[in-house]
Amino acid sequence: MMRRTLENRNAQTKQLxxxxxxxxxxxxxxxxxxxxxxxxxARLRDKADLLVNEINAYAATETPHLKLGxxxxxxxxxxxxxxxxxxxxxxxxKVVEPLxxxxxxxxxxxxxxxxxxxxxxxxxxxxxxxQRTRQRNPSDRHIISQAETELQRAAMDAxxxxxxxxxxxxxxxxxxxxxxxxxxxxxxxPDYSSRLDIVRANSKSPLQRSLSAKCVSGTGQVSTCRxxxxxxxxxxxxxxxxxxEEEN
Numbered sequence: 001m002m003r004r005t006l007e008n009r010n011a012q013t014k015q016l017x018x019x020x021x022x023x024x025x026x027x028x029x030x031x032x033x034x035x036x037x038x039x040x041x042a043r044l045r046d047k048a049d050l051l052v053n054e055i056n057a058y059a060a061t062e063t064p065h066l067k068l069g070x071x072x073x074x075x076x077x078x079x080x081x082x083x084x085x086x087x088x089x090x091x092x093x094k095v096v097e098p099l100x101x102x103x104x105x106x107x108x109x110x111x112x113x114x115x116x117x118x119x120x121x122x123x124x125x126x127x128x129x130x131q132r133t134r135q136r137n138p139s140d141r142h143i144i145s146q147a148e149t150e151l152q153r154a155a156m157d158a159x160x161x162x163x164x165x166x167x168x169x170x171x172x173x174x175x176x177x178x179x180x181x182x183x184x185x186x187x188x189x190p191d192y193s194s195r196l197d198i199v200r201a202n203s204k205s206p207l208q209r210s211l212s213a214k215c216v217s218g219t220g221q222v223s224t225c226r227x228x229x230x231x232x233x234x235x236x237x238x239x240x241x242x243x244x245e246e247e248n
Contacts (some may be wrong), residue, residue, distance in 0.1 A: 013120070013162075016169050017113050024106045030183075031099035038091050045084045068083045095183050109172055112165050119161040123154040130143060 052074045057069035130147040137143050 013113065013116055017166065019111065019169070020106060020109045020172075023102065026075065027099055027102045027106075031102075033094060034091060034099065035096050038088055038096060041084060041091075041172045042088050043083050045088065048084070052081070057077065098179055098182065105175075112168050113159075114163045116158075116165045119154070119158040123151070123158040124162065126151040126154040185235070 054068055055074040055077070059067045059074065062070065126147070130144070130151050133144055133147045134141075
């Protein structure tokens with residue numbers, strides 16, 4: 001009966017070990033991917049800042065009416081980057097850093113699991129020793145009593161570590177669920193979408209109004225092929241940077 005109980009406990013502990021391993025694997029992957037996403041967003045923000053500077057530089061060379069339209073567009077586009085910057089900071093603080101912390105948390109849970117396995121292994125060993133003593137020396141109550149005492153101590157230690165493990169795993173699961181909800185809610189601030197829609201709406205009209213006359217006259221046209229080529233070059237550059245970061 002006791003051996004069956006030990007087997008059931010070991011099976012339960014192995015399930016907990018699997019749960020910890022899953023968190024270690026997938027949270028690690030999530031941390032790396034989220035961090036890469038934040039870096040890409042930060043680079044996009046930097047490119048947008050360069051674009052704002054260039055638009056303002058070009059605006060300074062144009063007529064007052066077109067200059068005003070370009071500067072208005074640059075201002076609205078810069079505001080959009082403020083939200084992008086807020087996204088970068090929010091993801092870094094609310095998602096990436098907590099995910100990093102799970103490296104230490106998982107290590108602590110593995111230590112708890114190791115202590116539990118050790119205690120249960122000692123209990124199983126003492127149980128086997130008692131059974132052998134009873135078979136070899138059935139009439140020697142002194143030796144049998146010593147073996148029973150050792151088994152009792154091992155069982156108490158195993159029971160103590162098991163209770164500690166159950167408590168720490170329960171806390172681990174509760175914290176995991178809480179953090180997952182935080183990760184989801186932290187992707188955007190509560191009113192982020194509505195404010196972003198306003199920025200987008202306001203950023204469309206100045207450029208359309210200001211550049212329409214220029215484009216119709218033909219003096220402001222830019223080659224679509226050249227734009228696509230430049231965009232492809234930027235994409236290739238980002239891929240090379242990502243590959244370098246992954247290798248490091």
